[in-house]
Amino acid sequence: MRRSPLTTLCYIEQEDQYLMLHRVKKQKDVNKDKWIGIGGHFEEGESPEECLLREVKEETGLTLTSFSFRGLITFIAEGWPVEYMCLYTADAFEGTLTECDEGTLEWVEKERIMSLNLWEGDKIFFRLLMEDAPFFSLKLSYQSDRLTQAVLNGAAMELPDRE
Numbered sequence: 717m718r719r720s721p722l723t724t725l726c727y728i729e730q731e732d733q734y735l736m737l738h739r740v741k742k743q744k745d746v747n748k749d750k751w752i753g754i755g756g757h758f759e760e761g762e763s764p765e766e767c768l769l770r771e772v773k774e775e776t777g778l779t780l781t782s783f784s785f786r787g788l789i790t791f792i793a794e795g796w797p798v799e800y801m802c803l804y805t806a807d808a809f810e811g812t813l814t815e816c817d818e819g820t821l822e823w824v825e826k827e828r829i830m831s832l833n834l835w836e837g838d839k840i841f842f843r844l845l846m847e848d849a850p851f852f853s854l855k856l857s858y859q860s861d862r863l864t865q866a867v868l869n870g871a872a873m874e875l876p877d878r879e
Contacts, residue, residue, distance in 0.1 A: 721797055724768040725755035726783065726804040727845065728776075732826050735776065739819040751824070751832040755801070764802040772806070776821060777814030780806045787851060789841060792865075793858040805845060836863035840873070 728735040736751045756771040758764075764785065772780055783806035791799040813821060824832065829842055837856035844852055857865035866873040 719797075720758040720760075721799055722758040722764075722767075723755055723799055723801045724758070724764055724771055724804060725753045725789075725801050726768055726772055726780075726806055727753045728772070728778070728780070728806045728809060730807075730823065733823040734826060734829060735813075736822055736824045736829075736832070737775065737816060737819045738822060749833055751829075751834055752838070768802070768804055772809075775816045775818065776811075778809040778811045780809050782806060782808035785851070786845060787841060787849075788853050789837075790853070790855040791837075791858070792855070794860065803841060803845075835861070836875075837866060840866055840868070844868075 735754065737754055738751050739749065754772050754775050755768070756775070758767045759770070762770070765783075768783065769780055772778055783804050785802060786805055787803040789801040789803055791801065793799075815821075826846065830839060834842070835858075837854070837858070840856070841852075841854055844854070853869055855865070855867040856863060863875060866875060
C-alpha cells in the first residue's frame with residue numbers, strides 16, 4: 717500500500733519547552749540526525765486529529781488532551797513525493813513518556829530550539845509558532861537538504877543568505 721501524502725506533526729509544550737525527537741535510530745531516514753516534532757503519515761480513513769492522536773501515543777506514550785491546528789505545510793523535495801503536513805501544537809497531555817523507536821525524545825527549552833540541527837524550513841514555522849501567528853499555509857521547496865523556496869500564505873519569502 718502506498719504511503720499517504722498527508723502527515724501530522726506536533727510540538728508538545730510544557731513549561732516553556734517543546735518535546736523534540738532527535739532522529740538517530742533509523743539508518744535510511746530522510747530526517748537522520750535532525751530534531752523534529754512528533755508525527756507521521758495518515759492511515760486509511762483517518763482524520764488529521766485521529767492521525768495526530770495515534771502518532772503521539774505511538775511515539776511518546778502520551779495522550780493529548782488539548783491541541784491546536786496551527787498550519788498546513790506543503791513540502792516539495794527532489795526525489796520525494798509531495799507531502800502535506802498538518803502542523804499542531806499541544807499544551808496538555810496525560811500519561812508517562814516512553815522510549816521512541818525512531819529516535820531520542822527530549823524536552824528542549826524554546827530559546828534553544830533554533831540552535832538545534834533543524835531543517836531550514838522548520839525554523840520558519842517555529843518562528844511563526846513562537847509569534848503565535850494565526851493559521852497559516854507554508855510551502856517549502858528543497859533540493860537535497862537545501863531550502864530553495866518558501867511561500868507563506870501565497871507570498872514568496874526572502875530566504876536567508878548562505879555561503
